[in-house]
Amino acid sequence: MDSKNGVSLLPEKKISKEKLDLLKELANIGVGNALTSLSQMLDEEKVEMDVPVATLALLQDVPDLLGGDELPTVGIYIESHGDINLTILFVLSLESATSLISSLIPGSQGDFDEMGLSALIEVGNILTASYLNALSFMTGLQLLPSPPEIAVDMSAAIISTVMAEAHIIDEEVVLLKTSLKAQKSHISGHILILPDLGALKKIFTLLGVR
Amino acid sequence: MTQKVLIVDDAAFMRMMIKDILTKNGYEVIGEAEDGKVALEKYKELKPDLVTMDITMPEMDGIESVRKIKEYDSKAIIIMCSAMGQQAMVIDAIQAGAKDFIVKPFQPDRIIEALQKVGG
Numbered sequence: 001m002d003s004k005n006g007v008s009l010l011p012e013k014k015i016s017k018e019k020l021d022l023l024k025e026l027a028n029i030g031v032g033n034a035l036t037s038l039s040q041m042l043d044e045e046k047v048e049m050d051v052p053v054a055t056l057a058l059l060q061d062v063p064d065l066l067g068g069d070e071l072p073t074v075g076i077y078i079e080s081h082g083d084i085n086l087t088i089l090f091v092l093s094l095e096s097a098t099s100l101i102s103s104l105i106p107g108s109q110g111d112f113d114e115m116g117l118s119a120l121i122e123v124g125n126i127l128t129a130s131y132l133n134a135l136s137f138m139t140g141l142q143l144l145p146s147p148p149e150i151a152v153d154m155s156a157a158i159i160s161t162v163m164a165e166a167h168i169i170d171e172e173v174v175l176l177k178t179s180l181k182a183q184k185s186h187i188s189g190h191i192l193i194l195p196d197l198g199a200l201k202k203i204f205t206l207l208g209v210r
Numbered sequence: 211m212t213q214k215v216l217i218v219d220d221a222a223f224m225r226m227m228i229k230d231i232l233t234k235n236g237y238e239v240i241g242e243a244e245d246g247k248v249a250l251e252k253y254k255e256l257k258p259d260l261v262t263m264d265i266t267m268p269e270m271d272g273i274e275s276v277r278k279i280k281e282y283d284s285k286a287i288i289i290m291c292s293a294m295g296q297q298a299m300v301i302d303a304i305q306a307g308a309k310d311f312i313v314k315p316f317q318p319d320r321i322i323e324a325l326q327k328v329g330g
Contacts (some may be wrong), residue, residue: 037293040315104223116225125221125266126314129293132315136296143296147220147268 015174019200020054022209025041027052027176029198030131031191034070035128035180041123042103045184053058059171062159065093069156076124077162080132082144087166089196091100091155092120092189099186117150124148127191139206166194174200213329214240218249218256218275219291220267224314228262228291231318237325246275253279253286260329262321263308265292265299273299274304279306287328291321 028051035047057142063069074097077089092100097120098110102120127147132143151158151163163169176193194202204210215237219225220292222244229239239271241256243249247270248318251260261279265272272290279286290303295313312320 037315040317050225115223115226118221122223123222126293129266129295129314133295136298142298145294146268147266 001145005116005139008194013071014172015056019204019209020056021202022207023054023174023176023195023200024052026135026138026203027054027178027193030134031178031180033134034127034130034191037126037135038123038171038180038182041126042182042185042187045182047180047182049181050179052176053076054174054176056172057175058171059159059163059168062173062175062192063156065175065177065203066155069154069159071155072155073155074120075151075153075155075158075162076121076148077165078124078128078145078148080128080143084143084202085166085196086132086143086199087162087194088145089158089162089192089194090124090127091158091192092187094152095143096189097125097152103185112152116123121148124150131191131193139203141202141206162194166196168194168196175177212236212238213259213325214238214256215325216241216243216249216252216256216261218243218246218261219264220244220265221264224264227320230313234324235318235322246270246272247276247313250278250282251276254282259287260325261286261288261305262325263288264292265290265303273302276303276306276308289321289324289328291316 045160072094074092080086101116101119102108102110136143178191181188217225217228226240230253241252243252245267263272276288288308290308290311299313310324
């Protein structure tokens with residue numbers, strides 16, 4: 001067993017290093033595009049990202065990858081259908097979400113009122129769509145996102161909701177995680193991408209990885 | 211004459227942003243709709259000169275809504291305003307009858323430029 005952030009990861013033999021590297025690169029380009037969009041929304045502020053982590057993880061360990069299952073969190077998630085099925089989740093701490101709302105709405109104190117929540121949802125929408133635009137450009141696949149949903153809860157509860165809505169019942173999931181940070185606006189968060197098994201097969205075939 | 215605009219987007223925040231940009235630039239926002247179905251009803255009721263239309267929305271998506279509005283009024287001037295910049299989506303929207311396609315996030319200038327180009 002490998003270990004990252006204190007989380008037990010499954011042996012990599014179930015999915016080859018080459019495939020994980022490819023997924024990492026897709027996450028890198030997709031999230032790179034998404035962060036360009038976030039930067040534009042924050043008046044061209046520099047938004048940094050970590051190298052994406054592609055891993056096969058146990059479902060129960062996913063909240064730990066986000067910093068702990070009892071962390072109060074805002075999750076904005078989108079299911080994408082079309083040629084493949086993917087779930088994308090943008091996770092922020094409550095403090096970051098407050099900062100994001102006040103950066104986007106002039107005069108706002110960052111309250112989670114109707115307009116504040118709408119601003120967060122729209123950021124999630126634009127981030128995920130930018131990611132999907134890049135993925136579609138690279139693979140030629142058509143990706144159709146559903147309108148975004150938002151949840152404010154402990155991270156474990158948010159992960160459970162997302163998994164249930166996406167009908168992910170496997171005990172282990174392939175997960176792409178990228179962490180991001182906009183220092184000036186005090187915003188940090190993670191983008192998680194959860195492709196289903198069929199999606200992975202299609203992507204690998206299309207990009208010639210067997 | 212001041213041009214009248216209908217803004218269609220499921221996000222109240224985005225409607226507020228677009229409304230702000232348009233109002234500051236001399237347009238009159240005569241209505242807002244939160245999905246494609248409401249957009250069609252409001253179009254019939256308000257008869258706007260221009261429409262800005264999101265794509266990913268509940269009930270009826272923006273591309274379907276463009277089709278329905280164009281069926282009702284073939285002269286309708288609609289500009290797509292969506293985060294979905296995938297080529298297939300842009301082609302679908304243009305084929306449905308949209309005049310231009312703006313990918314979110316956008317600069318205020320971009321939306322004004324598009325409206326001026328199509329609306330004269």
